[in-house]
Amino acid sequence: MRTSATLSVLVLVWLAIGVAAAVQRGDFSASEASCSSVGSVVVTIFVGPLNYVGVNPTIECPDLPEPSE
Numbered sequence: 001m002r003t004s005a006t007l008s009v010l011v012l013v014w015l016a017i018g019v020a021a022a023v024q025r026g027d028f029s030a031s032e033a034s035c036s037s038v039g040s041v042v043v044t045i046f047v048g049p050l051n052y053v054g055v056n057p058t059i060e061c062p063d064l065p066e067p068s069e
Contacts, residue, residue, distance in 0.1 A: 018048020025051070036060055 022028060022044040027037070047055060 014049060015045060018045035018051075021045075021048040021051040 022041050025044060027041045027044055044051060
């Protein structure tokens with residue numbers, strides 16, 4: 001029981017650091033949400049603490065076809 005509580009706290013701290021890293025990188029300031037920007041935010045949040053040791057997570061999405069009219 002104590003191990004799961006400790007693990008839960010560690011996960012929450014990890015994600016909070018990830019959100020702080022995304023804010024510092026300016027990931028939330030994009031005026032337009034795209035696949036790349038949303039993907040980069042999500043990746044930054046999940047690997048946030050690694051961002052402080054030099055990891056620069058980014059995602060590039062392929063060009064998706066436009067829907068027909």
